[in-house]
Amino acid sequence: MRSAPQSERPRSIRRRLFALLLLPSVLVLAAGTLSDYFTAVTPFREAYDQSLIDGALAVAANVHMDANGEPKLTLPPEAVAILRADSSDTIYFRVSDSTGALIAGDANLPEAPRSHTNPSRADARFLDEPIRVVSYRTYTNAGMLTISVAETTHKRDGVRTNILSSSLAVDLMELGIVLAVIAIGVRLALAPLREVREQIAQRSARDLAPLPLERVPVEIRSIVETLNRLFNTVSESATAQRRFLESAAHQLRTPLTGIQAQLELMAADEADASKQQRLALMLEAARRLAHTTQQLLTLARSDEAANLRWELVDVNLAVIVENIVADRVVTADRAGVDLGAEIRPAAVKGVGWLLNEAVGNLANNAIAHAPAGTQVTVRCGVHQGAAFVEVTDSGGGIPPEERERVFERFVRGSNARGTGSGLGLAIVREVAQLHGATIDMDRGPNGEGTSVTLWFPVVSAPPPRAYASTASISFAGARRP
Amino acid sequence: MRALVVEDDPLVGDAVRRALTAGGYAADHVASAEAAKSALHAEDFDLLIVDIGLPKEDGMQLVRGLRARGKVVPVLMLTARDGLSDRVTALDLGADDYLTKPFQVPELLARCRALIRRANSIASPLITFGGLRFDLAHKEASVGGQKLELTHREWSILECLVLNAGHIVSKEKLLSSIANWNEDISPNAVEVYVSRLRTKLGQAALIRAVRGMGYRIDEISTAK
Numbered sequence: 103m104r105s106a107p108q109s110e111r112p113r114s115i116r117r118r119l120f121a122l123l124l125l126p127s128v129l130v131l132a133a134g135t136l137s138d139y140f141t142a143v144t145p146f147r148e149a150y151d152q153s154l155i156d157g158a159l160a161v162a163a164n165v166h167m168d169a170n171g172e173p174k175l176t177l178p179p180e181a182v183a184i185l186r187a188d189s190s191d192t193i194y195f196r197v198s199d200s201t202g203a204l205i206a207g208d209a210n211l212p213e214a215p216r217s218h219t220n221p222s223r224a225d226a227r228f229l230d231e232p233i234r235v236v237s238y239r240t241y242t243n244a245g246m247l248t249i250s251v252a253e254t255t256h257k258r259d260g261v262r263t264n265i266l267s268s269s270l271a272v273d274l275m276e277l278g279i280v281l282a283v284i285a286i287g288v289r290l291a292l293a294p295l296r297e298v299r300e301q302i303a304q305r306s307a308r309d310l311a312p313l314p315l316e317r318v319p320v321e322i323r324s325i326v327e328t329l330n331r332l333f334n335t336v337s338e339s340a341t342a343q344r345r346f347l348e349s350a351a352h353q354l355r356t357p358l359t360g361i362q363a364q365l366e367l368m369a370a371d372e373a374d375a376s377k378q379q380r381l382a383l384m385l386e387a388a389r390r391l392a393h394t395t396q397q398l399l400t401l402a403r404s405d406e407a408a409n410l411r412w413e414l415v416d417v418n419l420a421v422i423v424e425n426i427v428a429d430r431v432v433t434a435d436r437a438g439v440d441l442g443a444e445i446r447p448a449a450v451k452g453v454g455w456l457l458n459e460a461v462g463n464l465a466n467n468a469i470a471h472a473p474a475g476t477q478v479t480v481r482c483g484v485h486q487g488a489a490f491v492e493v494t495d496s497g498g499g500i501p502p503e504e505r506e507r508v509f510e511r512f513v514r515g516s517n518a519r520g521t522g523s524g525l526g527l528a529i530v531r532e533v534a535q536l537h538g539a540t541i542d543m544d545r546g547p548n549g550e551g552t553s554v555t556l557w558f559p560v561v562s563a564p565p566p567r568a569y570a571s572t573a574s575i576s577f578a579g580a581r582r583p
Numbered sequence: 584m585r586a587l588v589v590e591d592d593p594l595v596g597d598a599v600r601r602a603l604t605a606g607g608y609a610a611d612h613v614a615s616a617e618a619a620k621s622a623l624h625a626e627d628f629d630l631l632i633v634d635i636g637l638p639k640e641d642g643m644q645l646v647r648g649l650r651a652r653g654k655v656v657p658v659l660m661l662t663a664r665d666g667l668s669d670r671v672t673a674l675d676l677g678a679d680d681y682l683t684k685p686f687q688v689p690e691l692l693a694r695c696r697a698l699i700r701r702a703n704s705i706a707s708p709l710i711t712f713g714g715l716r717f718d719l720a721h722k723e724a725s726v727g728g729q730k731l732e733l734t735h736r737e738w739s740i741l742e743c744l745v746l747n748a749g750h751i752v753s754k755e756k757l758l759s760s761i762a763n764w765n766e767d768i769s770p771n772a773v774e775v776y777v778s779r780l781r782t783k784l785g786q787a788a789l790i791r792a793v794r795g796m797g798y799r800i801d802e803i804s805t806a807k
Contacts, residue, residue, distance in 0.1 A: 356684060435791060
């Protein structure tokens with residue numbers, strides 16, 4: 103049962119501190135209020151009781167024995183009137199003998215029970231009203247007489263209410279001040295925590311520099327130190343991974359280049375015609391091997407873990423599109439494809455060579471799958487604030503149900519021709535993700551072929567956060583320049 | 584034509600040397616910057632092909648040293664790295680072109696020819712391009728000894744394309760090469776001149792149109 107609310111509401115040191123300080127403060131203040139109240143009320147009660155006692159003694163002084171030895175109250179009516187006179191309360195009195203029989207005054211007025219003091223005092227009810235009664239017991243020749251004087255409690259209640267409300271007002275004010283002081287104190291005490299939290303929140307996801315320790319309070323210093331060690335480890339392993347991949351790229355490419363170039367030369371040597379066919383096959387295999395190696399290494403290096411250390415810099419998409427088209431003029435011409443570019447200025451924050459690889463893969467796919475005599479166009483520009491780069495072809499197209507799957511590694515579309523590694527679009531997806539770009543895949547213009555567009559984040563937005571963002575692939579193609 | 588290949592990988596170095604020999608160059612192969620320096624000290628070369636990743640002194644340092652000593656020999660750099668920054672650094676240091684491994688042999692030869700042509704166009708007004716011979720001083724082109732009848736504008740466009748062979752030349756650049764002070768020429772005029780040039784060149788060279796970017800001339804041998 104306890105875990106349910108905890109899971110809904112995260113634990114908070116501030117709330118905890120506040121609650122822990124608040125409860126005792128309220129209790130202490132409440133105790134203070136009560137003590138103030140009783141301290142203030144007691145003298146008033148004593149004074150009022152005393153005046154009742156005075157009245158009782160005055161009445162007692164006026165009880166005399168008549169000729170028959172019977173006790174009689176010899177108080178003149180004027181004196182009775184004075185006794186009963188009070189601005190807010192009604193005063194009652196009663197004189198009774200030892201049997202409880204009324205001698206004078208108000209019948210049925212309750213007596214205060216005997217106690218260790220004489221006169222004794224008590225709270226009672228009379229005529230449906232609360233009263234305070236004082237009973238004085240005196241011994242005469244005619245036996246014990248009880249003289250009770252009582253009054254309603256109006257002025258007592260009034261005084262009590264006054265004292266209570268004024269002491270409550272003061273104490274509530276005190277409570278308010280205490281609450282404010284606690285709130286401010288807790289806030290100030292936790293300020294260094296908040297500072298650290300904000301420092302972490304404001305960091306870019308790729309920032310692996312250690313957090314400064316100078317202003318970190320000792321209570322969480324070890325946490326921040328652990329965090330810094332973690333940053334350091336991640337940073338070192340990212341650097342190591344990147345170095346490893348760069349070295350692997352270098353180590354693999356050089357022998358592949360040698361094998362490929364030697365096979366090319368041997369295959370071109372017409373003097374040795376008998377082996378030409380086998381050499382051509384080996385050359386094709388070597389090229390495929392080189393291509394797949396390149397794709398695998400690019401894919402590994404576009405992976406976020408290897409990219410924590412990539413700096414996103416200003417990249418001009420126009421230059422990338424120019425390079426890509428220029429590098430593929432001969433290939434496109436051989437395939438009988440009309441390769442073209444539509445270049446408008448477009449700048450993004452990114453990694454140039456990765457964008458080059460990604461868009462190059464899109465262009466390679468388009469050229470490979472476009473039938474002879476059709477167009478392949480590479481475009482870049484800005485539409486509604488978002489930079490984009492797009493490759494369209496008028497080939498067979500990719501069936502809608504395959505459009506998501508072709509971005510997975512080693513998956514090739516059912517209409518794919520030739521020998522591809524199946525990594526090209528996976529690279530496109532990784533690179534898009536790294537740049538916070540979204541991928542749109544749709545039919546080409548005229549409803550034929552394929553059009554793949556990378557939409558980059560709007561320039562005014564903060565730079566893309568490498569691993570927080572996920573490249574989304576949409577197939578609606580709603581946004582089209 | 585003498586070419587020097589500086590490459591530490593024996594298989595790649597041998598392949599490049601063989602390719603250059605097959606392309607009509609007298610090519611030598613050394614495996615280190617030190618060996619390259621002594622070779623350059625002993626002889627003159629028309630072309631240098633330098634791998635960036637050499638042991639000890641790397642290719643970049645070698646080229647920087649050459650340029651610092653005033654050597655103007657054209658340099659093509661080879662690299663197994665794919666950072667765009669390498670390309671910029673290499674070109675800034677004084678390399679004339681840059682090729683990423685793995686490359687294809689015809690591409691390597693085309694780049695080498697382009698480098699030598701560019702170097703020669705400065706030194707001597709006579710250059711060859713595939714089956715074409717150019718006399719830059721007299722603004723004349725010939726195919727197989729036959730002089731081509733070219734108008735001034737056709738010549739200007741052809742010259743502009745050939746001096747940038749293998750690279751795309753934008754329509755605007757071609758337009759500015761033929762535009763006169765007092766004449767407005769529509770961009771479409773470029774298409775007309777290119778079309779006429781194609782007819783006149785026949786099989787001597789290939790002018791490709793790249794939609795949205797411009798034109799590029801290639802020798803027929805590498806165009807296949």
